[in-house]
Amino acid sequence: MSTFRRRFFENKTAVVCLIVLLLLALAAVFAPVLSPYDPTQMFQDHRMEGSSGEFMLGTDQFGRDIMSRIIYGARVSLMVGLSSVLVSAAFGTLFGLIAGYFGRWIDGLIMRVMDVLFAFPEILLALAIVAALGPGAFNTILAIGIVNIPIFTRTVRGAVLSIKNQEYVESARAIGASTPRILFLEIFPNVTAPLLVQASLAISGAILTESALSFLGLGIQPPDPSWGGMISEARRYMELAPGMIIWPCVAMTITILSCNMFGDAVRDILDPRHRGK
Amino acid sequence: MKKRVLASVFLSLSLMLSACSGGGSAPAGDSKEQSGEASKTEGKSELIVAVDQDPVGYDPHKVPAASSSRIYSLVYDSLTKLDANLDLVPGLAETWETAPDGKSITFHLRKGVKFHKGQELTAEDVKYTFERILNPDTGSIAKSYFASVDSIEAPDPATVVFKLKTPDAAFLTNASAPSASIVSKGSTDLTKEANGTGPFILKKSEPGQYVLLKKNPDYFSKELPKVDAIKFQIMKDEAERMAAIRAGKIDISAVSADSAKLLEGKPGIQVKSYQSLEYSYLGINVKKKPFDDPRVRQAISYAVDRNQIVQTVWKGEASLTGPIAPALTSWALDPSSYPSYSTNVEKAKQLLAEAGYPNGFDTVIETASTYPDMVESAQVIQQQLKAIGINAKINQLEWGNYIDTWKSKDMNIMVGRNTSGVDSDRSMRYFFSTTGSANVWNYSNPTYDELVQKALEAVDVKERKKLYDEAQKLLVEDAPNLFLASPKNFYAVRDNVDFSPTAAGESTALVKTSVKK
Amino acid sequence: MGSYLVKRIISLIPILFGISILVFTILHLVPGDPASIMLGTEATPEAVAVLRAEMGLDKPLVSQYLHWVGGLLQGDFGVSVHTGQEILPEILKRFMITLQLTLMAVLIGWTLAIPFGILSAIRSHSKTDKVIRILTLLGISVPNFAVGTLLLLGLSLYFNWFPPIDVTSFWDDPAEAFKVFILPAVTMGIAVAAGVMRMTRSAFLETMDKDFIRTARAKGNSMWTVVMGHGLRNSSIPIVTIAGMQIGYLLGGSVIVEQLFSIPGLGQYVLDGIYQRDYPVVQGGVLFVALVFVLVNLIIDLIYTWIDPRIKY
Secondary structure: OHHHHHHHHHOHHHHHHHHHHHHHHHHHHOHHHHOOOOOOOOOHHHOOOOOOOOOOOOEOOOOOEHHHHHHHHHHHHHHHHHHHHHHHHHHHHHHHHHHHHHOHHHHHHHHHHHHHHHHOOHHHHHHHHHHHHOOOHHHHHHHHHHHOHHHHHHHHHHHHHHHOOOHHHHHHHHOOOOHHHHHHHHHHHHHHHHHHHHHHHHHHHHHHHHHHHHHOOOOOOOOOOOHHHHHHHHHHHOOOOOHHHHHHHHHHHHHHHHHHHHHHHHHHHHOHHHOOO | OHHHHHHHHHHHHHHHHHHHHHHOOOOOOOHHHHOOOHHHHOOOOEEEEEEOOOOOOOOOOOOOOHHHHHHHHHHOOOOEEEOOOOOEEEOOEEEEEEOOOOOEEEEEEOOOOEOOOOOEOOHHHHHHHHHHHHOHHHOOHHHHHHOOEEEEEEEEOOEEEEEEOOOOOOHHHHOOOHHHOOOOOOOOOOOOOOOOOOOEEEEEEEOOOEEEEEEOOOOOOOOOOOOOEEEEEEOOOHHHHHHHHHOOOOOEEEEOHHHHHHHOOOOOEEEEEEEOOEEEEEEEOOOOOOOOOHHHHHHHHHHOOHHHHHHHOOOOOEEOOOOOOOOOOOOOOOHHHOHHHOOOHHHHHHHHHHOOOOOOOEEEEEEEOOOHHHHHHHHHHHHHHHOOOOEEEEEEEOHHHHHHHHHHOOOOEEEEEEEOOOOHHHHHHHHHOOOOOOOOOOOOOHHHHHHHHHHHHOOOHHHHHHHHHHHHHHHHHHOOEEEEEEEEEEEEEEOOEEOOOOOOOHHHHHHOOEEOO | OHHHHHHHHHHHHHHHHHHHHHHHHHHHHOOOOHHHHHHHHHOOHHHHHHHHHHHOOOOOHHHHHHHHHHHHHOOOOOEOOOOOOEHHHHHHHHHHHHHHHHHHHHHHHHHHHHHHHHHHHHOOOOHHHHHHHHHHHHHHHOOHHHHHHHHHHHHHHHOOOOOOOOOOOOOOOHHHHHHHHHHHHHHHHHHHHHHHHHHHHHHHHHHHOOHHHHHHHHOOOOHHHHHHHHHHHHHHHHHHHHHHHHHHHHOOOOHHHHHHOOOOOHHHHHHHHHHOOOHHHHHHHHHHHHHHHHHHHHHHHHHHHHHOOOOOO
16 A cells, blocks of 8 residues: 555646645535635625626626635535445445355346446436435435446446455455455455546546536525536526636536546556556 | 647647538528528518427417417417407407396307318307316316306307306406417317417427418408418527527527627617516415414515515516516506515514514425526525525425425425416416415415405406405415516517517517518 | 347346336336426316326326336337327437437547547657646536537627527438537537547557557557557457447437437437426337447447457357
């Protein structure tokens, strides 16, 4: 692990992305301290203004401060991204471990169910789930989480298949370790790398999916600001107040860019074939 | 280094290519002619109207959706019509008279009117139509409009007599509704065929794309319609409609107040507007705690600043309104006569305290995600209620879900939009009387019920007006709904199109619309 | 090979069956009722009841499901509860539109992605590589509805241009169809490019590391010859994989892009179906999309054997 750490800190991209992501996370946590205003407060006399000393990034159609909404939006968007990936990663890992380790009919059954979920058009599935459960942050997270379970299952299953017959697993079995012990203590630690890469990519996917749901009117509920919600609301005012759409897009771009590049960098570091490049 | 330059050149080239394949091929202004409208060169005129939704069916008696009604109201006629000022004018009936006791109405039909399939209109068709509407198996939404009808007689082919159980002051106006369209005798499945007498014939319907109407050459009014065809182009996104009218691909499109502002004064486009019959409202379930206490409802009314809604949501292009929209000029009361319309946070807090909620309470505002104006109104109200300690969560519901919630009579408060209707009876009795079919607020006030029933039966107009004045005041005081604002409707119209929409509706204006070559 | 194909096709049956159950269940869990939606807020309860009976929704769910599946087995997708229109012909018509849009988007995406992906791999970890990678990532980091809106409004504002409003097919009028599909295709193509470019780069990186490439280079062949002659073919399996997944995915109809540009494709058909709770439409549409998806994946697997004859099934 120490070699990983060394290689990680040698990789400038990875470090920069990590710092950006940490800063975003800090912004999200300390949103109440950092934002100049309450993100839902409406300044009636300052609707759709450009940047000014008073409102750094201008105001939206209600006269709400865009800066504050973006900072609070980090909270909502990162929460949706992280939590939904947590949902898909948890279930995906469980299913993937079981399918990969036991093989045979259990594998067949799990993977057929995943195929069913996978073949279902993504946005439509998320939309149907939200419509069925009712709108709200929790249900949005759940819907996006469910939609992404198959990808994680496949990733983990693949990784398990490649290591389950290696010596250390065999020896654990030989000394009579229980199956859960083998699964979670021997195999799981060795699938974390591909899982991490997949997760960093899935977070940006989840943030985008939330924005698509917002476009269809079923994302995070107003007046709570999510970046996707802000962008889809601002679309109607694109020509009147371009700042309303530009700033949340910038925030989203930075986040997604960092997530993806972080994922790529970690993949490069972990991949023995790319060593030394 | 060379490679890098090459790469950036290629990237910008490919971006330009995608832009130019659009921009280059159609010089400004005449893209429409270029897109090859053969019909135009032959001296025929086709009007292209952008609409936001697919029609959901064409049976005028069954489907009240605006997306459907805008089409079938051009295909069918009703007995009476409303002109641009919302005054009654002859439709398929040339004249009519009401008996002195108000209990029978006789219509004399226009002669020589033909259905699109060729047969002549007779009193039997009218009788059949109204019997179809009144038959519970049809499930017509217009049934409640004609609840006063006792029997229908057709003494000769040109005369229809309606015998009423009670006098019905709203009958003649209700008879003008598209949902009372006259269909030919014996027609049953109006989803599959549309055989009307109207100015246009339903020619083709491509789901998700367009609905094409062709001029009815035998229309009873010889000079109408003025165009040879109307194509309703389905464009769901406002940005798309706006871009299309700017580029001249469509002739007419309803637009929001924001877009209207942007399009105002742009070459080739005129912006038309009129005060609509619609109003947005905050509906309150008067059975649910804490809203069962009128003081709580009044507190909400004092807390809500309707002017901020007008300014923010409608960009100033809306009027304050009571239960009868201001477009019905002779019936609507001036909103300044309602005391609870003045914003007064102190008074609101005091009322809440009196009702036992000095610190406010938590609640949920439900609204439809489909309509941005509703979501925005909900957000403004949510902020304003915060000031008096009411913490509301907004629930944006997808349309099908919203309708379910609306009908459940079990919501807390909800933001929506209603059309006040062309007759006060609809605005008052239909939405708020104890038995009114759209009274989902559980509102029940015997005094109110009596007032609006009397008003319906009042033969004298002045008497009727007095009753409605009283009922309006009572309703605003009781506040089962907060009437927020009645918006102006905006249309973007190409310069060569003579289209003047009014509160009487889009189709009334479309029939008279002409295109300059 | 033949027996493999038969086996694969048989394995599709439980998947399709599972999808039919899933879509039916979720759809009926969604609150809302097609009759109420059609009649709107003004409808009386009796009117709704009459319409529900006409739509066949008054029967128990299990019998509705069996009725539907029974029809499917005979190739009958049923009719829309709203318009009474046959569903299968409508699906096929809209699929042809979605197909054209997909192919154009994929073409645009690949044209951008493959050359840049190769360039990026050859010059891996150089500045060129970084710029290209960031540019492609930019393409997927802004929601496509924002990109699409910008294209529509910008072109109408500055060039007075808007795509033709009637959808045409490439086989009827290629020039006109090009204009119809170009904006949505570019909007979708950007996202396609990001995925393919990523995969192309990593696949090439891997291939270029192999011994036979080193040998070829050592023999004094130019970089270009080596890349085209050896690299491309040997890197194509992962590229084909992701391309296939994208095609399968896009053929389900890009709901948002179709909505934005009023393209009457499959995605919009199903989305409208969900909004109006037109159960048979959504069920039929989703099942069809899923069928296409698994078939495309099957075809991809067959293409593997063609690219790399060593792969045998």
